[in-house]
Amino acid sequence: VISRPFQDLVPLCLWQASRSMSKITLTYFNAPGRAHGIRVALFTAGVAFEDKRIEGKDWPALKPKTHGGSLPVLEIDGKMYTQSAALARWAGKKSTMYPKDDIEALRCDEVMAIGEDLLAKTPSSQDPAEKKRLREEFAKGFMKLKCDMLEQYCAEAGDNFVSGGKDLTIADLSIQGLCDMVKSGNFDYVDPSYMDAYPKMLALAGRVASSDILKKYEESQKK
Known part of the structure; x- marks a missing residue:
């Protein structure tokens, strides 16, 4: 699933810039959980990303391939990043969802x-x-x-x-x-x-x- 950007609230220039960004894939279970804030923040920022949702039965096979054996995982041009709070903060800074103060x-x-x-x-x-x-x-x-x-x-x-x-x-x-x-x-x-x-x-x-x-x-x- 490719998340559709929040076009109504995002300036056109930001939306156009996001189209040329690196390939971003967010992997998590098919539930809000720890990926909720990341998904919403990226969507709000107008960042196009693949929202890869897995079922519980698929987790044992995927787990050894992740850093630390945990989800969510964010991949940017094939490089893997983990820790949900860090990922949410990164995503939040791309929109209004992380404070500047x-x-x-x-x-x-x-x-x-x-x-x-x-x-x-x-x-x-x-x-x-x-x-x-x-x-x-x-x-x-x-x-x-x-x-x-x-x-x-x-x-x-x-x-x-x-x-x-x-x-x-x-x-x-x-x-x-x-x-x-x-x-x-x-x-x-x-x-x-x-x-x-x-x-x-x-x-x-x-x-x-x-x-x-x-x-x-x-x-x-x-x-």
Whole structure:
């Protein structure tokens, strides 16, 4: 799938420049997950890229071919790059989705790091009963600590986005992605109602979902 650029909001000169850019391929599972912010930021910037989505059954064969055995992976002219936060930051800088203000950028990076830390430390087990026990403990401990921090930052931002500015950033997409993952029941053994304790995060996620940027992106995915 070749992502269609966000032509309505991107100047023609930027769109034309993107047509002559290097070949870019983003590989991730067929789900939003850690690639959500990267996909949206590249789309918003008008950067043409191949959005390569794989199914879980295809991952074992692909895993040894990736750096560090993880996804997402971004390839630029055949050279591979990893780490979702770094990829999202790179993509965000190509649009309005990474702050130019140093303090706003600092908060943006912090929020991204919190989200990555939460996902990276999420426990798992091949034994369902053990996985359930570990996840329930995680939700009451480390996950709560991180969500409490994000809730505070959303509250401090007030009517602005979480980085403190008026523009939606990759940090807001990170929070939206976490909220949607839990609410949809895709965070195993964490009740979908868990996010009800974080109204500021949910409000931000709602603003992101109703933004012109997300509406345009979602519409492009239907084509």
